[in-house]
Amino acid sequence: MWIIYILNGLYFAALLFFISLGLNIILGVMGILNLAHGSLYAFGAFIAAWIIIALGTHVPPFFLYISLLSGLVGVGIVGFLMEKSLIRFMYKRTLEYQLLLTFGALMLLEDVIKMIWGGQAYYASAPFVLLGKVNIGGNVYPAYFLFVMFIAFIAGLLIWLFMSKTKLGIMLRAISLDREMATALGLNITGLSTLAFVLGAGLAGLAGALVVPTTPALLGFGHEPLILAFIVVVVGGLGSLKGALVGSLLVGFTRSIGIAVFPEIELPLLFLIAGIILVAKPEGLFGR
Amino acid sequence: MDFKKVSKHPRWIVYALFFIGLLFVPRILSIHDLMLFEYGMTFAIVGLGFNLLLGYTGLLSFGHGAYFAAGAYTVAMIGKYFPQAYSLEILIPSALFFSMVLSLIFGFVCVRHTKIFFSILALSLSMLLFALLFKLYHITGGSDGLRVPLPTLFGMSFKGIRRPEFLSGTYYYFLLGMFSVSFLIMKGIVSSPFGKALQAIRDNEVRAELIGIRVRRYRLYAFVISGMFVGLGGALWTFVNGHVTADLSHWVFSGEIVYMTLLGGFGIFEGPIIGAMIFTYLKLYAMGNTQYWMFVVGGTLIVLVLLLPNGVAGAFASLWSKLKR
Numbered sequence: 001m002w003i004i005y006i007l008n009g010l011y012f013a014a015l016l017f018f019i020s021l022g023l024n025i026i027l028g029v030m031g032i033l034n035l036a037h038g039s040l041y042a043f044g045a046f047i048a049a050w051i052i053i054a055l056g057t058h059v060p061p062f063f064l065y066i067s068l069l070s071g072l073v074g075v076g077i078v079g080f081l082m083e084k085s086l087i088r089f090m091y092k093r094t095l096e097y098q099l100l101l102t103f104g105a106l107m108l109l110e111d112v113i114k115m116i117w118g119g120q121a122y123y124a125s126a127p128f129v130l131l132g133k134v135n136i137g138g139n140v141y142p143a144y145f146l147f148v149m150f151i152a153f154i155a156g157l158l159i160w161l162f163m164s165k166t167k168l169g170i171m172l173r174a175i176s177l178d179r180e181m182a183t184a185l186g187l188n189i190t191g192l193s194t195l196a197f198v199l200g201a202g203l204a205g206l207a208g209a210l211v212v213p214t215t216p217a218l219l220g221f222g223h224e225p226l227i228l229a230f231i232v233v234v235v236g237g238l239g240s241l242k243g244a245l246v247g248s249l250l251v252g253f254t255r256s257i258g259i260a261v262f263p264e265i266e267l268p269l270l271f272l273i274a275g276i277i278l279v280a281k282p283e284g285l286f287g288r
Numbered sequence: 289m290d291f292k293k294v295s296k297h298p299r300w301i302v303y304a305l306f307f308i309g310l311l312f313v314p315r316i317l318s319i320h321d322l323m324l325f326e327y328g329m330t331f332a333i334v335g336l337g338f339n340l341l342l343g344y345t346g347l348l349s350f351g352h353g354a355y356f357a358a359g360a361y362t363v364a365m366i367g368k369y370f371p372q373a374y375s376l377e378i379l380i381p382s383a384l385f386f387s388m389v390l391s392l393i394f395g396f397v398c399v400r401h402t403k404i405f406f407s408i409l410a411l412s413l414s415m416l417l418f419a420l421l422f423k424l425y426h427i428t429g430g431s432d433g434l435r436v437p438l439p440t441l442f443g444m445s446f447k448g449i450r451r452p453e454f455l456s457g458t459y460y461y462f463l464l465g466m467f468s469v470s471f472l473i474m475k476g477i478v479s480s481p482f483g484k485a486l487q488a489i490r491d492n493e494v495r496a497e498l499i500g501i502r503v504r505r506y507r508l509y510a511f512v513i514s515g516m517f518v519g520l521g522g523a524l525w526t527f528v529n530g531h532v533t534a535d536l537s538h539w540v541f542s543g544e545i546v547y548m549t550l551l552g553g554f555g556i557f558e559g560p561i562i563g564a565m566i567f568t569y570l571k572l573y574a575m576g577n578t579q580y581w582m583f584v585v586g587g588t589l590i591v592l593v594l595l596l597p598n599g600v601a602g603a604f605a606s607l608w609s610k611l612k613r
């Protein structure tokens with residue numbers, strides 16, 4: 001039975017990793033906490049569900065899995081529009097305005113989702129059902145969850161390579177380390193900030209797309225994951241990519257065990273652990 | 289404040305005139321509008337308290353819904369479990385007490401940080417309360433919430449009276465009294481040496497520390513005071529609304545508190561009061577006229593952030609100073 005808890009923990013962690021990584025990239029590079037991040041996640045879920053339903057059973061299953069990428073691309077575009085029209089006016093403003101603007105964006109996005117897809121739930125379980133179940137140590141486990149973990153592993157590897165090996169990634173890291181110095185060195189801050197926001201938004205959208213085969217897309221879909229991602233970010237350290245990974249694993253496992261052992265106080269338990277870590281290490285595990 | 293001093297301060301004459309005007313509001317407004325006005329008034333108390341932290345101490349909390357919920361649930365829980373103690377003169381002090389305890393605990397953790405970290409921590413802690421209120425449904429009613437009956441006041445019972453009559457009669461004047469007292473106390477706090485110390489911390493933390501202000505402790509005091517005001521607003525709100533749910537502690541509700549404070553203008557003492565009134569009407573108007581009310585309210589917020597950063601009151605103040613020149 002314990003193997004299932006561990007796998008579930010890894011699965012939760014994989015999803016959270018996408019969301020909190022995106023949140024952390026935006027926070028690190030732009031210094032803006034994106035309160036609308038949960039809505040971007042929901043947006044990804046709706047786009048993917050909509051496309052999977054539209055494709056239906058007429059296409060080979062392979063295309064269904066490719067269509068999950070629509071969350072990444074679609075929300076990337078939404079993020080691009082959002083950055084160009086709203087966020088870029090906020091770089092020089094104070095914290096209050098930055099947070100309130102993304103709060104306003106959250107309200108807008110929630111209703112845009114409602115305008116496009118209406119109030120009903122979208123069920124798109126085909127990718128989940130098609131993969132069937134596998135037998136792990138005498139326990140039946142959905143293969144789709146393993147698929148999500150695999151994707152998260154690949155994506156994490158790619159992001160790590162991008163951030164540490166490519167020139168673009170190094171420039172992004174330079175901005176998050178010292179924005180003024182990076183400007184002085186002549187980096188194109190405007191363009192790189194747009195890139196960071198698009199990347200962060202796209203990752204949230206991908207998470208939404210990956211989760212939608214397992215649970216129907218509903219209004220207010222992004223509220224809970226956002227809070228969990230906040231806990232990850234606080235525990236792991238603001239703007240730290242390593243922190244996002246370790247924090248996601250911590251929160252993922254706590255949730256998995258919490259749901260199995262103390263279902264009533266699973267979320268409070270999470271806060272308790274986060275609280276203990278913060279009292280011991282106020283800047284988070286990998287914070288600066 | 290004696291009369292000579294008052295006459296030197298035209299501001300206090302305006303306040304007095306406003307107060308007299310407010311006494312006649314129930315005669316002018318229909319019951320529906322009066323209820324809205326009372327919602328606005330409870331949020332005005334919330335805004336006053338919230339602004340001590342945001343406008344005067346420079347800390348932006350995205351979790352003040354928790355203290356609102358603390359006040360509101362104190363009332364609802366006493367109503368459910370100790371109906372014999374269900375009278376306003378017991379309820380209001382208990383609401384103040386429990387919101388103080390909660391803001392002391394949460395504040396202790398939060399004030400160790402500033403800026404964005406403070407905001408996220410305050411937000412996360414309010415979600416902890418949300419999770420508890422939501423999950424422990426056999427105690428708190430969960431997502432169904434709890435019903436709030438009409439209270440008694442100094443032995444006066446309102447049995448047989450319907451809620452609208454209660455709200456347009458005794459309760460309006462009770463609320464007005466609480467609002468006026470809150471207003472005066474907050475005015476006293478911000479102009480006291482303590483208030484000035486908070487503003488010094490807001491403007492320059494290091495300098496404040498160097499002149500001997502105990503920064504973290506003062507921040508905690510400000511946090512607790514603001515939490516108590518918000519809790520008072522929450523307690524008074526329940527009687528108007530008649531029902532409490534866990535959503536009061538959700539961070540989106542806290543966001544609305546921040547919104548109304550900014551809408552009025554947090555640089556000005558009276559700003560949040562104006563913001564609370566406008567927000568209440570704006571939200572209801574949007575909800576009544578379109579199913580996409582969040583689009584309207586969120587869009588307004590974005591326009592406000594981009595074009596009117598000092599809020600409605602701030603805009604009028606700068607217009608006024610331009611006209612005077």
